[in-house]
Amino acid sequence: MDGGKTRKAKIEVRNLTKRFGDLLVLDQISFDVGEGEFLSIVGPTGCGKTTFLNTLSKLIPSTAGDIFIDGEVADPKKHHLSFVFQEPTCLPWRTVRENVAYGMEVKRVPKAEMEKKLNQIMSLVGLADCADLYPNQISASMLQRIAVARAFAVNPDLLLMDEPYGQLDVKLRYYLEDELVRLWEQLKSTVIFVTHNIEEAVYVSERILILSNKPAKVKAEVKVDLPRPRSLIDPRLVEIRKEVTELIRWW
């Protein structure tokens, strides 16, 4: 896999393997992610996407292989990793603003810098109006925006997203996808976006990795070389969507 041809590889995944007892879930996955690249990963349901992300983020140890950030073995205490989970992970006892600040607090970002970053991010994601509200006072889509804002706020070396918009309705999802792309363009983070929604993957990313059925391997790679802003009815985008769909074919 040659994601890093045009730019330097920020993330290198090498022979990542995960076994639960006899069950092989991830089978020697290797790929690179370029600095500031937006990479999507799609695969059949149940192919081990969540295990893949949990292993990548170091939440669970890998059986073999590893992930390197700037040539070093990834370590959540040293590198800036962010993870946006499927379910909104807001702390109910913190206001919206305090929730967005959480990642930076853990990383002990100096107060002044944190305030500056918060102001920037909050207005970028349109949360400035409800900064002082508590999570149970705002809608579900807002909750996920908090998680996304918190993830971008720490200037992550790697931002992992696990179907963050899977539970939202279509209209809202389009809106948030645009917002995500805008954030990524402005903040230039390196993103790995996992989804089962092929259209979403083609719409947001620069490159797509397709995983095979369990045990998961990288089956194919598709470049999405389309200008932005993109349109879902652009014939080129539809073409790529069909190509990816053909490659997955789990039905």
Added chain:
Amino acid sequence: MAYEQVKVKTPLILRLLPVLSVLAFFGAWQMVVDREIVPSTMLASPIQIFQLFLVKWTEVNPDGALLSQHIWTSVQEAFAGYLLALLVGIPLGLAMGWFVVVEGLGRPIFEMIRPIPPVAWIPLVIFWFGIGISGKIFIIWIGGIVPCVINSYEGVRMTNPTLVQMARTYGATDWQIFKQICIPSALPMVFGALQIALALCWTNLVAAELLAADRGLGFLITMGRKLALPDMVLLGMIMIGLTGVVIGIIINYFEKKLLAGIRR
């Protein structure tokens, strides 16, 4: 602000219901005594109790202390035991919920002590502390600590695991996760413990004051029994009830303030 809170008014009839039930209860009680359905050696009427209540503010006899002194003594003992139970029980429970080492060390001993009723400690307590206030505080403490530990422990255990994972991916240390995620998550359960422990401490008060006390609401009850004065027994019981209610209201007030974000 675009988001406003709506206040809902409770209908008058619903607010009157508790008043009605209390009035009906005392009315029926008064009637039962007035008509001598129950002999007066066994039960005093609410009016008699209220009269004794008024008298006991200024009259020391026959039990040797004013009502206010009884209340104050009991409140002191109960609160000392209660606060000690909170101070030891809550941190212990929280730590047991998160740190496996603390759980491994603390849990077996706690599980062994837990089923022993606080009154069973009375003989030992007399050996250890004599009959002073410290023995009573110990009895109240050992009863109150159980719900503090259990609720705090369960509260931490019930922390949403995704929140913990979220914190981990940001590189949070175990201590940071404990402080920033687990403790706030456990707070509603901990506040539950405040109420349960208070009820237990207050209940154990009478038992503790059976320890050769010379003051306190439990002592007032004991004296009422010894002197065969049902009104005094009932006054002691009612005062324990009322004081407990007042303390409960105070704790509820602080709970609401502190948990504004969660309970809204």
